[in-house]
Amino acid sequence: MKKLLSILLAAMLAAALTPVMAFASSQTYELALVTDLGTIDDRSFNQGSWEGLVQYAQEHGVTHKYYQPKEQSDDAYLDSIQLAVEAGATLVVTPGYLFETPVFIAQDMYPDVKFVLIDGYPHSADYLEYRTESNTVGIQYAEEQSGFLAGYAVVKDGFTKLGFMGGMAVPAVIRFGYGFVQGAEYAAKEMGVDGLTINYNYTGVFAATPEAQALAATWFNDGVEVIFGCGGKLGNSAMAAAEASQDKWVVGVDVDQSGESERVITSAAKALRELVYQSIDAAYKDEFPGGQSLLVGADRGGVELPMESSRFKTFSQEDYDAIYAKLVSGEITLKTDADTDNPEDLSSEYIIVTAVK
């Protein structure tokens, strides 16, 4: 009886272990994406980039897969890139600036694999060395143009009291903010209205916090009609405050955030899907912009407002196309973080910027 039990146990163990033999030959996946923190359906960078990758892969019949790191650290991200490469990836898309260092390492480790880094440029962990190898392209966006489009659109849609709530005064956020102010000013000038006001604040966090929500509510109470919530999940605080009323609005950021709340009027978006698609397409056509750190704006279709899901009353597709063409042609030049540290310097006869502490 004892023998029987041990035989049984051994058989179970063997049954559990036999598949190991069958594992040797595994399928490969040519196109890969490694997710940033959050899941693939985060309605943000992961999802937008993945959609671009899937679109290309399906149109051209290429195998594809995404990988999720075990934890949020450079080492874990790098390990997932390795996992993707070992599973046969020839091109890896990494959405988000947290991949800057992992891609910096991976581009040397795997010279035969192409890397598309969205929203960042590869650099070493200590920020001392910025280097983009020939198998890698780093893409950053002209955020000021995206902000400009949003500012222009809301003023054209009839709003005169605006707010800008940024996460922290980091370059990307500053560019969004300055662009938003200048877009509003441009529209006011075009319409011949003056006396626009804009409250301008950096909350100091890239997260939805009760403090941020309280600030947004205060602004709405003081007559602000639309707030540009700019910085990670920060916008959700403004949305929560806006949801308490029927006539207050929020401008989303980075991706189309119309699904986050009914009060999102539009989003100052970066074109993730298109650029990922373009990059992959270029790689397969031997036109991969390797070694470049790209700053993409309207000229390359890198910024956009998601017009189909926007909730404008009067601002139309024609208006949008007209102003977009002006950005593409270079007719409009914008001030950025390189020009001034103080947003109040952007005030003019058409708009008064108040930096709220």
Next chain:
Amino acid sequence: MDRRGRFAPLGAGLASAASSIIAILVGLAVGFAILLATNPAQAVRGLGVIAMGGFNGGMKGIGQVLYYATPLILTGLSVGFCFKTGLFNIGAPGQMIVGAFAGIWVGTNASFVPPPLLWAAALLAAALAGTLWGAIPGLFKAMLNVHEVIACIMCNYIGMYGVNYLIKNSNVYDPLKNQTIDMTRAAIPKAGLDNIFFSLKGRFHDASSVNAGIFIALILAIAMHVVLNRTVFGYELKACGLNRFASRYAGIREKRGVMLSLAIAGGLSGIAGGLMFLAPAGGLHITVVETLLAQGFNGIPVALLGLSNPIGIIFSALFVAYIDQGGYYLQRLEYMPQIIDVIIAVIIYFSAFALLMRQAIDALRSRLNRRADKRARGAGEEPV
């Protein structure tokens, strides 16, 4: 009496190990069912990948298993130690994060400590902070008879939000990434493990993240084993856990035991937090998010699977990390990461029913014995 054909009672240790292994096999079987349901074509291969665990990644993969097992051993010990004294420490996530923050703060600010010892000072700070954080529910339990589960859950959230606040208002904050700064100076040393657990990627020496923390965890597990089984203190704590009336009758200061037990458990979790987050640039950072650390909660299945025995907990933590790592490599096949999470969680939690299984084994054994007797009678043998 003729004992042929009967199961002699297995040794206690052997029975525990056997029940744990059977529990694991049951867990794998259930996991296999989900593999079959989601992607039948690759299910067998998928089970193979999971069963291969860290070995899928060569030496680096094994190193990663040790790396992820390190905090699990400690939180498993934390939970298991309290189980032994009749308490349920569900406060490990809070104790970990508080310990981790204290470690990082000391690692950043204790400039008077010579750099080679900085990590040790930081880890000590992590242990102390965790101890304090564990002592709070202990105090509430001992003084006001507040159930430790409630106090522990409260302390989890207070710890998490408090640490988020403290990070943002101290010099350890990296606002750009919304996390703590790199701990390069106070990072736990690798102790040569990076020269064992690595794989070569071309000219790259791709080392695993495992560090000296695994040794600390192992030493503490053995220490806890000695404390529980060899010392007066352990005798008293276990007595409190098994029968607090009898402990009081024996003159054991039961309230002191409750407090010390939770404080020690907190210290263990605090060290777990320290070992996780006292990491160089490439490693983990405390991110300012409103999420409790999963490693803290995972101490519960680890402790259950290890039957609260410190040595058992080493193995069960290694098992959990191993299976988890297998799940990570399962991404090579056509399985979605979300489904993989489900599969791995199912395997681990089913395996944690080890205690239940043990009872089942005992029941089975006595039934087999009865049957053996019946056969003996049928054959005309007359047992005396």
Next chain:
Amino acid sequence: MNNAPDNFIIEMLGITKDFPGVRANDDITLRLRRGEIHALLGENGAGKSTLMSILFGLYRPDKGVILKNGRAVSISGPNAANALGIGMVHQHFKLVHNFTALENIVMGMEPTRLGLLRTDQARRQVLALSEKYGLRIDPDAKIEDSTVGAQQRVEILKMLYRENEILIFDEPTAVLTPGEIGDLTRIMRSLADEGKSILFITHKLNEIKQTAQRCTVLRKGRSVGTMIVKDTSVETMSELMVGRRVDFSIDKTPAKPSPSPMLRVERLTVKSGRQQKPLVRDVSFEVYGGEIVCVAGVDGNGQSELAYALAGLIPADAGRIYIAGKDVTRSPVRARNMLGLAHIPEDRQRYGLVLDYSVEENLALKSYFRSPFQRRGFLSFAVMRAHAERLMRGFDVRAAQGPATRARSLSGGNQQKAIIAREISELPNVLIAVQPTRGLDVGAAEYIHRRLLAARDEGKAILLVTLDLDEALAMSDRIFVIYEGAFAAEFDGVKADARELGLRMAGSGKRVD
């Protein structure tokens, strides 16, 4: 229909049951006649409870068959037993404390209509049964408010309500007062007269004489015979049970009290948390070395609380306690123990033992923190083992796997002997012994009485708290009767009269407060 010879309603034939390391029942045969009261006599650990548990379906026998009315039956659990008309009153009652008597009786077989309870019909039925057998109960009284005797009557009614015809009583008199025991005897007789068959587990020989027609004696898991009670002397039965002659008389030399009291209690009052009424009221007494002072009383009159307060397990609300001349009123348990207080607790499983510790660990429960049991904080298991082996030999503690046996798997008598071994070996100045022989067979009780007397003769002060009149009379040098928390009378141990003592315990006569 009933073709069984001799009209046996239940026959248990060749029952064998093994537990790890122990054969609890070895080829036991027991035949129960219809309408008889059949006593099952045996020492602790003789296998009585196991045998009855098998009949009630709690265990399956490893060997042997059970016949009901001559037909083999399989009893897979209490429900199956119930269906066969077998009911059992356990030693520890299985009642829901915050339910009423009626609710407890009908529980599990509540008469319902359209899913709603129909209690009026059940009430009539229960009251009729209660009338018929003289089982007085208040159907609406909550169990927690009922006396132990009333709870027992509820248990009996529960069996009758289920129309059980075979009634098992597991040591039913252990918890009763002398008056209640008389009532129970009458009830059992009337049940038998009505055709119920009764199995009666006990080790009290007098009760067997008074109630039972036949008696089966078990010793060490085997049946040593079934006899007609009226033809058998008490001495014979006890010899059969113990396997040797039992000396019922206790030789007691006159007490030689020490010059100063070892335990002094002054105006002690103990209140419970919830109730305003004190449980111990203004009690003063002394116990000198070399004497046994008894606190006798019916259960629930404050004697338990008195003992716990002396031991330091519950706080005193007023008054003073001195051990060996030192005021310990506010001292923790450990400090009292260090002054030489030993305590054989009333509830041996709750207080006396850590059931999941081994015997050796339990035997060190009062000494583990002292040298040589510990050195520099580490336990010496070798010392613990040697200590345990010595005590187990000295006090005849039997355990299947020696000192390493879990305390849980010891029989009740051996558990008690282990506690007594530990407490006496602590060389105490004062020994508080609360019901030290409760639930023990005569052999074990006799042994424990001798050990207590030996301790007394060595000069220990012994406070004996007991519910057992015979024990109080046999052992004590002085007897205090406790009634409703206060001392109602004091007797000289030698001259005390059993009837007088019983009356005072029951609360009659004049009170001395």
